[in-house]
Every structure is written in C-alpha cells, then in structure tokens.
Amino acid sequence: MTTPLSVRVVEAELRTYRRTWRGSVFTGFLNPILYLLAMGVGLGTLVDENLSVGADGISYLAFIAPGLLVATAMQTGAGEGAWKVMAAVKWRQTWHATLATPVGVGSLALGQIYWSTLRVAMVSASFAVVMVLFGVASPPEALGAMVPAILVGAGMAAVTTAFTVRLQTDAPLAMYFRFVVIPMFLFSGVLFPITQLPAWLQPVAQATPVFHGVELARMIALGITPSVSPWISWFYLAAVLVVGTVLVIAPLRRRLTP
Amino acid sequence: MSDALIQATGLTKRFDDFVAVDGIDFEVRQGETFGFLGPNGAGKTSTMRMISAVSPITEGSLSVLGLNPATEGPRLRARLGIVPQENNLDEELTVRDNLYMYGRYFDIPKSELNDRIKELVEFVQLTEKIDAKVDALSGGMKRRVTIARGLINNPDLYILDEPTTGLDPQARHVLWDRLYRLKQRGITLIITTHYMDEAEQLCDRLVVMDKGKIVAEGSPQHLIEIYTPRDVVELRFPIGVLETLNGKIEELFDRTEILADRALIYTDDAERMMATVHEHGMEPETVLARRSTLEDVFLRLTGRTLVD
Ligand SMILES: Nc1ncnc2c1ncn2[C@@H]1O[C@H](COP(=O)(O)OP(=O)(O)OP(=O)(O)O)[C@@H](O)[C@H]1O
Ligand SMILES: [Mg+2]
Numbered sequence: 001m002t003t004p005l006s007v008r009v010v011e012a013e014l015r016t017y018r019r020t021w022r023g024s025v026f027t028g029f030l031n032p033i034l035y036l037l038a039m040g041v042g043l044g045t046l047v048d049e050n051l052s053v054g055a056d057g058i059s060y061l062a063f064i065a066p067g068l069l070v071a072t073a074m075q076t077g078a079g080e081g082a083w084k085v086m087a088a089v090k091w092r093q094t095w096h097a098t099l100a101t102p103v104g105v106g107s108l109a110l111g112q113i114y115w116s117t118l119r120v121a122m123v124s125a126s127f128a129v130v131m132v133l134f135g136v137a138s139p140p141e142a143l144g145a146m147v148p149a150i151l152v153g154a155g156m157a158a159v160t161t162a163f164t165v166r167l168q169t170d171a172p173l174a175m176y177f178r179f180v181v182i183p184m185f186l187f188s189g190v191l192f193p194i195t196q197l198p199a200w201l202q203p204v205a206q207a208t209p210v211f212h213g214v215e216l217a218r219m220i221a222l223g224i225t226p227s228v229s230p231w232i233s234w235f236y237l238a239a240v241l242v243v244g245t246v247l248v249i250a251p252l253r254r255r256l257t258p
Numbered sequence: 259m260s261d262a263l264i265q266a267t268g269l270t271k272r273f274d275d276f277v278a279v280d281g282i283d284f285e286v287r288q289g290e291t292f293g294f295l296g297p298n299g300a301g302k303t304s305t306m307r308m309i310s311a312v313s314p315i316t317e318g319s320l321s322v323l324g325l326n327p328a329t330e331g332p333r334l335r336a337r338l339g340i341v342p343q344e345n346n347l348d349e350e351l352t353v354r355d356n357l358y359m360y361g362r363y364f365d366i367p368k369s370e371l372n373d374r375i376k377e378l379v380e381f382v383q384l385t386e387k388i389d390a391k392v393d394a395l396s397g398g399m400k401r402r403v404t405i406a407r408g409l410i411n412n413p414d415l416y417i418l419d420e421p422t423t424g425l426d427p428q429a430r431h432v433l434w435d436r437l438y439r440l441k442q443r444g445i446t447l448i449i450t451t452h453y454m455d456e457a458e459q460l461c462d463r464l465v466v467m468d469k470g471k472i473v474a475e476g477s478p479q480h481l482i483e484i485y486t487p488r489d490v491v492e493l494r495f496p497i498g499v500l501e502t503l504n505g506k507i508e509e510l511f512d513r514t515e516i517l518a519d520r521a522l523i524y525t526d527d528a529e530r531m532m533a534t535v536h537e538h539g540m541e542p543e544t545v546l547a548r549r550s551t552l553e554d555v556f557l558r559l560t561g562r563t564l565v566d
Contacts, residue, residue, distance in 0.1 A: 003365050005332065012359040016351060097346040097407075099312050101363035102332040257312050258273065 005103045009111025010118065012098075028126035035068050036061065036134050039191070058222060065136040066145050066217035067190035069127045073153035074210050076123045078181045080116035081160030086170050089255060099256055109248045113158050113241075120153030121146070137221045144220040151237040152213035156181075158244025165251045189214045209240050261288050263415055263446050264309060268318030271304045271470075278304040280470035281318060286415075291437075291447040293464030295457045295552060297562065300467040302450035303343050306419045309448070310340050323414060336364060339413030343420050345404045349393040353384060353403050356392060357410060364411040371410075378406040382436060398429030405436065416440065417448045422456060434459055454552035466556055473559045478552055485558050486550040487513060487524040491531055493542035494520045503540065510534060515557050522557070524550065 003011070017024075040061030047060040088095040098108055127149075128142035137145065163176060187197060188210035194202050205211050212233035215226035226233065264286040271279035279301040286292045294302045307313035308320060311327035311334045320327055325334040347356050354375055361371040379388045382402035392400060401421065408416060421437065422430040437460055441447055451457055457464050458478045466474040466481070474481055495503075500521065508514050511531065513524035521542075525531040528547045535542070557563060 003362075008363050008365060011362050015355055015359050015362070016348070019351070019355075092349060093344060093346045094348050096312075096342065096344070097360065098363060100310060100335065100338075100340040100342065101360065101411075102336045102365075103363050104332055257314070 005107035006111035006114060009098070009103060009108055010115045013111075013115040025122075025126070028123050029130060031072065032068065032127040032130035035072075036065060036130060036136075039068070040064055040134070040136075058224070059136075061134065062136040062222060063218075064191055065131050065134065066221045067214045069124060069131065069145055070149045070152050070210055070213040070217050071185045071190045072127055073120045073124045073149035074156050074184065074213070075181060076120050077116055077153035077156035077158075078160045078177070080119055080157045081162075082164055082173050082177070083170060085112075085161050085164040086167065086173065089165055089252070090168075095252075095256055105253045105257060106249055109161075109245065109252055112161065113154065113245050113248075116157030116161075117150060117154040120157065121150050124149045124153065131221070141221045145217040148213040148216035148220070148233070148237065151234075151241065152209045155209050155237055155240035155244055158241055158248060162244050162247035162251070165248060165255060184208050184210045209237055212236050262286060263288055263323055264448075265321045266309075266318065267320075269305070269308065269315060269320055270317035271301070271308060271313070272316045277470050279308070282465075282467075282470075282472045284465055284472065284475070286446065286448060289444050289446055290462040291441050291449065291460050293457045293461035294448070294450040294467055295452065295454065295461075295464050295556070296450075296467035297452055297556075299469075301470040302467060303419055305467075306342075306417055306448070306450060310338060310417055311335050336411065337414045339408040339411065339416040341404050341408040341416075341418040341421055343423075345400050347392045347400060347403060347407075350391065352389050352391055353379060353395075354388050356403060357407055360407050361410045366411065374410060378409055381409075382406045383432070398425045398432075401425060401429070401433070402436075405433065409440075413445070415446050415448065419450050420452070421449060422451070422453070430456070454556070457552055464552075466552075466559060468556075468560045474555065481552060481555045482550050485555040487526045488550060489525055489528045490548055490550050490554055491523045491525065491528050492520050492544075492546040492548070493523065493535065493540075494544045494546075495542050506538065506540070510538065515554075515561075517563070522554070524554070 044060035044064070095108060099105065103111070124146045128146050131137045131142045131145075132139055160176070164173065167173065187201070188194065188205050188208045190210065194205040194211065197205060206228070212228070215228065216230060216233050218224040219226050219230060262285040264284070266282060266284050268281045268283065269279060270277070270281050282305070294305060296302050304313065308315050308327065309322055311322070311331040314328060322334055323337055327334055348359070351359070357375045357378065358371060361374065366374065379385055382405055384399060384402055384406070387395060387399060392403060395403065405418075405421065408418070418437070422433050425433065434456070437447065437449070441460070447460070449456070449460055461478060463475070463477050464481070465472045474485065476484070497519070500516065500519070507516065507521050507523065511523050511525065515522040523531055532545065553563065
C-alpha cells in the first residue's frame with residue numbers, strides 16, 4: 001500500500017512538530033483557561049450584573065466560550081498559513097526540497113491544508129476540554145462546537161496560505177494580522193453580538209467566516225437560534241476552505257516550479 | 259531507442275522572453291558520469307531542473323529514464339536523487355530528522371528508513387553529527403547532508419548541481435571521493451560545475467555550456483586534445499606592460515589568449531617557445547608551464563574564463 005502524497009506531507013510535518021509539541025499542548029490549554037477566566041469570569045461578572053447578552057439565563061461566560069473557541073481556531077489557522085509558509089517558500093526554501101520528491105505542488109498544498117486542519121483540531125480540542133471544565137458545555141456539545149471551529153480554522157489556513165505564497169516580503173503579513181485577523185476576532189460576534197455594531201458595519205461582520213462559525217458554535221453548544229440559516233453558514237465556511245485551497249496552487253506552482 | 263537514460267533534443271527553457279537554455283541536444287548513458295561545465299548563467303541549473311521534473315520544458319523533447327517529465331513527474335522523481343544548488347535543508351531540524359522527512363516523501367517504510375539513514379550518514383562521514391541541528395553544521399557538512407539526502411531513495415539517476423561550490427579544498431576532495439565510490443557502484447551521475455578540475459576528475463563525458471548553448475562535447479581528454487595543444491605557458495607581466503607589447507605575442511605565436519594580467523601561449527614545445535620570448539626581449543615577471551586543462555578549452559571556445 002502506498003501512502004497518498006498529501007498524507008506524506010502531513011507525516012513530515014508531524015516529525016517537525018515532535019520537537020515542539022509539549023510547549024504547544026501547554027499553551028493549547030493555558031490560552032483558553034486565561035481567556036475564559038479574564039473575559040468570561042472577570043468581565044462576565046460585570047456584564048451579567050447589568051444586562052443579558054444572549055438568550056435568557058445564559059451567562060456571559062457561556063456566551064463567549066463558543067465564540068472564543070472559534071476565534072482561537074481562526075487565529076491558529078491564520079498562524080499556520082503565515083510566517084511558516086514564508087519560510088518554506090522564501091527564507092529556508094524547504095518546499096523546494098519537498099518538490100524534488102514524488103510530492104508535487106498540488107499534493108504539497110493539500111498536505112499543508114490537512115496539516116493546518118489537524119493543528120486547528122488539536123487546539124480546538126484542548127479548548128473544548130476547558131469549556132467542559134468550566135461547566136459551560138457538556139462533552140457532546142463541546143465536541144459539536146469544535147466542528148464549525150475547525151472548519152473556520154482550516155479555511156483561514158487556506159486563505160492565509162494563498163495570501164502568503166503571493167508575497168515577496170513578509171511586511172504585508174503584519175498588516176494582514178493587524179487589519180484582518182485581529183479585527184475579525186474583535187468585531188465578528190465573538191465578544192458581543194454584532195447587532196451592537198453600527199448598522200453599516202454589520203454586513204461586513206456577517207461576511208467573515210468567524211461570524212458564521214460563531215453562530216454555528218453557539219447554536220450547537222448553547223442552543224441559541226442563529227441569525228442566519230445554518231445551511232448558509234455551513235456552505236459559506238466550506239466554500240472559503242475550498243476556494244482558499246484552490247487559490248494556493250497556481251501561485252505556488254509559478255513560484256516553486258518556474 | 260538507444261540505452262540512453264536521458265535523451266534531450268532541442269531542449270529549450272525560456273523565462274518570459276529570456277532564453278536560459280537554447281535548444282540543446284544531449285544523451286546520457288547508463289552508468290556514466292556526465293558533466294555540464296559552464297560559467298555562471300550558462301543555463302546549467304535550468305537544465306538540471308527540467309531533467310528533475312521540477313521545471314517544465316518550454317520547447318523540444320526530453321525523456322528521462324524513459325519517462326516524460328511533464329506527465330509522469332511523481333513517478334520520475336521517485337527514481338531520481340537530486341542535490342540542488344542550494345541545500346534547502348530544514349536548519350531547525352537535526353540531520354536525522356531532515357533525512358527522515360525526506361525519506362517519508364518517498365514513502366520508504368519507517369524501519370527501513372531508519373537503517374538507511376544510519377548507512378547514509380556513515381557514508382558521508384557525519385555519524386557523530388546525526389542528532390545535531392543542521393544549523394550548527396559547517397558549510398561542507400551541510401553539503402554532505404544534502405548529498406546523503408539525495409541518496410535516500412536509492413536513485414537510478416543521481417543529479418548534483420554544483421556539489422562542491424563554496425567548499426574548501428579538503429572538503430571537495432572528500433566529496434569527490436564519495437562521488438567516485440557511487441560511480442564505481444554503477445550509479446549514473448550528472449554533475450554541473452564551473453570547476454574544470456572537478457569535471458576532469460569525475461566526468462566520463464561532458465558538455466561545455468555557454469549562454470544556454472552547448473559549445474563542445476566529449477570526454478575531458480578528448481576535449482583537451484582537440485581544442486588545445488598539449489602545453490600552456492602562462493606569462494605574467496608587471497601591470498601595464500602587457501598593453502605596451504602591442505600585440506607582439508599574438509604575432510609571434512599562433513595560439514594565444516591575452517587576459518588582463520597574463521598571456522597564455524599554447525604550444526607543443528614549451529622550451530622553444532620560451533627561447534622565442536627571450537629573443538624578442540620580453541621579460542615576464544613569472545613564467546608557468548603546465549598541461550592544458552578544460553579551462554583552456556573553455557577559454558578557446560568562448561574567449562572567457564570559467565570562474566571570474
Ligand atoms: N526563475 C527564473 N526567472 C527568470 N530568469 C531565470 C530564472 N532562473 C534562471 N534564470 C536565468 O536564466 C539564466 C541561466 O540560469 P541558470 O541558473 O540555469 O544558470 P547556471 O548555469 O546554473 O549558473 P550558476 O553557475 O550561476 O548556477 C540566468 O541568466 C538566470 O538569471
Ligand atoms: Mg546553477
């Protein structure tokens with residue numbers, strides 16, 4: 001039995017990951033604990049004393065937990081597609097070496113997206129465990145909420161990779177994080193409902209994958225009825241992933257196999 | 259067709275309007291070591307990359323191991339060993355991990371791969387460094403890791419793009435020795451270089467490339483015989499003197515090359531030639547008589563030196 005080419009890429013990444021897995025598993029648990037403590041418990045106590053953000057009886061902690069899960073997955077995915085990719089195509093050119101093996105550009109791109117998805121899944125899983133520990137979701141609910149989170153993270157990995165492989169320097173990456181990734185975290189319904197935004201900004205927020213991921217995660221974990229049809233959200237997230245992946249291949253081919 | 263492992267006809271590579279490889283024909287046979295000798299920008303790497311199925315050909319035809327690189331890339335690369343001009347190692351990883359990852363791309367089973375890694379690391383004499391980060395290795399050691407990496411899949415054809423550029427003389431000799439052993443095992447090797455001594459040492463046959471074209475082809479011996487007399491005398495003059503001789507040297511001898519700081523005179527009788535130089539009152543600072551090399555062949559063919 002031969003291993004599919006894209007799976008070989010995932011295996012190679014796993015070998016690299018062996019070097020750093022302890023640290024990354026540690027932060028995988030530490031991050032959600034800190035976020036949920038600071039924003040869910042600390043800030044949440046203030047919020048809950050004054051108003052109710054979600055449907056009746058839902059605490060701020062419970063409200064933002066699925067949101068933060070999706071946001072964390074999104075940032076992990078973006079991280080996988082950024083400087084690491086720049087190093088592989090430009091600084092260390094390790095992908096040049098990969099392409100001298102049976103692995104071709106398509107399998108390499110696909111393998112990288114698989115690997116990013118796996119990383120996002122790991123981070124989401126530790127987040128889900130913490131959610132259960134904080135008592136905001138039952139294990140099946142937390143597990144279910146992981147699905148849209150992973151889809152958002154994978155899509156962001158694909159889109160970010162597609163962006164990075166077109167760059168000559170890494171300067172635009174810092175801009176990308178400052179003006180796309182972080183605002184997406186702050187204003188796409190993770191920390192507060194987008195109805196709080198000025199009317200003209202709401203459609204912008206609705207166009208982000210994070211918004212759709214959060215709507216789905218809240219529906220699954222808390223039973224909150226989403227403001228758009230879940231089918232639209234699922235389809236949109238899948239489309240982002242597919243389109244992002246397709247957009248990686250052509251520039252990568254032009255760049256690495258001229 | 260013949261028993262050629264590589265058959266190229268009218269092979270051309272263009273980058274936009276720029277012609278990097280300009281319709282070259284060559285054939286590489288089973289078991290031989292075949293060289294591409296040429297200066298910077300001659301098109302050596304572009305040619306290697308087309309053979310390695312990592313760069314599509316623009317025109318002409320190319321068959322490697324009986325396969326078409328354009329349509330059978332993965333199958334072809336599975337049987338090639340490639341040492342690119344740049345090492346492209348993952349510097350953050352150890353020697354072992356670099357080889358392991360690369361081996362998995364070829365789907366070599368894990369247990370077999372671990373044994374193979376040990377053997378190869380021993381072959382390039384890096385056993386003590388197997389768990390060192392590549393980052394911490396010298397340039398010559400990194401090159402040896404790349405050489406080992408290229409052999410991980412027991413290739414039928416081993417392609418090395420400037421294997422020893424940037425290495426000190428001792429490291430080069432170690433590498434030549436390793437390559438010579440591979441050659442004795444019957445592996446077909448392709449080497450590009452701009453060192454004529456490397457080409458002379460290693461290659462059974464070679465082509466001389468310049469500006470995307472092949473300007474000569476044959477064994478090193480054969481090329482030297484047909485393009486240059488047996489001996490060369492290098493006359494080095496104090497700065498400025500060469501200009502004042504005003505073409506006198508070219509008048510006196512029929513095979514000469516005048517470079518910035520020295521005159522090369524090709525001859526089959528170095529002694530008589532020296533006598534003539536003195537008779538005409540020329541007083542070179544130093545005189546060096548030596549055998550002709552591929553460098554002289556290149557100079558003859560292009561009027562330029564290989565390494566400038
Ligand atoms: N991707 C590319 N895009 C545009 N031009 C290129 C590209 N790759 C190579 N070239 C050009 O093609 C020519 C041949 O380059 P190539 O790398 O094949 O030469 P070379 O013989 O390997 O030289 P060197 O000894 O410096 O390695 C050079 O002029 C180079 O600038
Ligand atoms: Mg080159």
